[in-house]
Amino acid sequence: MTVIVKKTTQLIAGIVFLYGIYIILHGHLSPGGGFAGGVIVAGSFILLILAYGSDFLNLVKEERGSTTYENLAILVFLFLALTGMVAGAGIFFANWLPHGTPGELVSAGFLPLYNIFVGIEVAASILTIFLALIIFKEEVLK
């Protein structure tokens, strides 16, 4: 890509990433949540890869990392849901943490934690699909 695209991406990608984190963390206060914020975080990585390109070995390493994060995040999500069965009222998905005052950033018990891990899972999934397509293309060309 040309130097204009590279410089613009350099300036924008960090802001896009932070906006995704904001959407994930404020999921229980304002519109958005884990799914929307995760896709925005993945979008910032895709923007960087499209603008700068990357050599093949780095891409393979990055894909391995994102696959690991994706599977770990869904495991932690399932584990958090299971803690309701052990500690709380004995119900799957029981929200047994104290709720706090509605409207605060740290409130609503488990919902922010669910949002964070679903966000990690969605971001890693979208990034993995994108990387798999690029790696497939490079392998075919080789």
Add this chain to the structure above:
Amino acid sequence: MELAISVIIIFMILGAIYAIHASDILSAVIAGGIVGYSLVICFLLLKAPDLAIVQIVVETITLIIMVAVVLDSSRTEAYGKFDSQAWVTAATAVVILAILFWFLKEASAPLAPFGENTMRMADAYVNGAVDKTGSVNLVTGVLFDFRGYDTLGEATVLVTAVLGVLTILRIRGRK
């Protein structure tokens, strides 16, 4: 508002029809983008900002991936002639569509108007969600507390999709 949504839906139908009949794949993909971005405006008009955010980001990333995949191909569609067989097919489609619309009209006549006479459960969700979940955003409260199983299923669908993509697009493992 209903007029605006009707106009946008007509645009969506035109974009979808053009996507089918486009001569090369790139213009078909971009015409498919019309449908997605119009849907974003529909969601905003219907007061669903959560869905609008997800839709606009997913549509953009899907479009980028599709354009990146399609950009190398230069395949053009070969058109067949519009003979008598095609006329019979088109007439059958129109007749079946008319019959289906008539049945839909008959079936939806005894239903209550949209937005009235909501279910008892919906009232409990709307009025008691802040007390029960502590979440100010009602959508998140329903998504992760009342309907936790649904969200777990959605996340699992995504993981399964990634597993499928990684399995299909693996060249080295097959040898």
